[in-house]
Amino acid sequence: MGITSFDSISRYSLRREARADVLKVYYHRAAGSLLSRSKKFTFARAKANVPVEFQKTEEWHKLEDTSPVLRQALVELHQLLKPVAADDAGTQDTKQQLLADLEHMERVMKAKLAELRQQIEALK
Incomplete structure (x- = not known):
């Protein structure tokens, strides 16, 4: 693969x-x-x-x-x-992963909104 x-x-x-x-x-x-x-x-x-x-x-x-x-x-x-650690570590890792995914999504959304605003301004 x-x-x-x-x-x-x-x-x-x-x-x-x-x-x-x-x-x-x-x-x-x-x-x-x-x-x-x-x-x-x-x-x-x-x-x-x-x-x-x-x-x-x-x-x-x-x-x-x-x-x-x-x-x-x-x-x-x-x-x-x-999993090599206890369940608490797995929960903490999941929480960190979810927070990282949320931050990534926020960055992507901000970039897309800025791109759309630029396209709207270009149409004026």
């Missing part, structure tokens, strides 16, 4: 979009860092045809299954992110 800085991974999320699974890996980054805060990986869901046994027909149903590469990546990410 191209991840080389395993020690800077902070968390990950997994969601399903249409016929694919999307894994997003988040990193700890210093303020002002030019490196990305996250990477997104898309895994297509494998399709398999299976016979319908409970009906008296010759039909086949298409089932979608999670990619084996994604399953292995999740196992490895889970092992990398095993």
